[in-house]
Amino acid sequence: MLLVGVVGCALLAIWSSDLPDRVASHFGADGADGFSSITELIVLTAATAVVGAVIAGVGAFVVKEPVTSRIVTGIGTGTATFVIAVTIWITGRQRGLDDASSATSPVWLTAVCGVGALVLAVAVAFATPVRPVGYGRTAPVGEVPVAHDGQRSWTGTASVGAGGLVTVGAAVAVLCGLGVVMANWYLLGVAVLVAAVGLALTGSIQVSVSEDGFRAASRIGWPVIAMPISEIRRAEVVEVNALRDFGGWGYRVSGRRNLRGAKGFVLRSGQALLVVGDDRREVVVVDGAADAAGVLNALVSR
Structure with missing residues (x-):
């Protein structure tokens, strides 16, 4: 620099x-x-x-x-x-x-x-060199459930909430307004592009837990989070406020307190699945987070 x-x-x-x-x-x-x-x-x-x-x-x-x-x-x-x-x-x-x-x-x-x-x-x-932080050896920041029914897989869908839709809508409205005021029709095209790309990338996320590990991806396949079972130390269930803990909606990284450094899909507020490895933590707010964490912890314990 x-x-x-x-x-x-x-x-x-x-x-x-x-x-x-x-x-x-x-x-x-x-x-x-x-x-x-x-x-x-x-x-x-x-x-x-x-x-x-x-x-x-x-x-x-x-x-x-x-x-x-x-x-x-x-x-x-x-x-x-x-x-x-x-x-x-x-x-x-x-x-x-x-x-x-x-x-x-x-x-x-x-x-x-x-x-x-x-x-x-x-x-x-x-x-930039990555320094190991040892997340796997730190105390959990949320509940750590374990499934005992022998279930070996779990799937779910994380959908965007009202906050995310309002954010995308506001961005599109601002761009459209500027395009009209400035008579710049390129901005109207950008507005449409922002809406299409934003909803395609984070509008709906497919989440799966299996013997292969944890995976979360948008419907178009990117962005994607994948952690093989060998790298996972535990799964937790944490309560997430999208705006307070992650500063907004989408694919986010937290800079707040116990969740600092956790990254992943935060499309709304609510219960989130937090997957912990030795040097990273991945998060996704999804219905059934406790069930997903329970299955994943049972698989890890085996």
């Missing part, structure tokens, strides 16, 4: 003689509406790199829970990279201009920088 900042500052310094005295740094609907000196941009780039490196460093070396560690590291890297990339690219386009007010910032430029930053963030997140 610091290397990205150094490269960015170096490019700005090299280009300084070819740039207007005041460089366009912010754009509105009518074009450039905010200007900065090259010194201000260099300071901003350096500060962004340092802040991004600090956040990524905290994620990699301070946060102990592996999922949260990778998320924090990726966010620090990706956000800082995006800001620096947009700043450098927009500034570079102004070389040779006498008046920065004629500068432009096309939408595709921001999109390209966003995609590039996202790719780098994901790469850094997955490259």
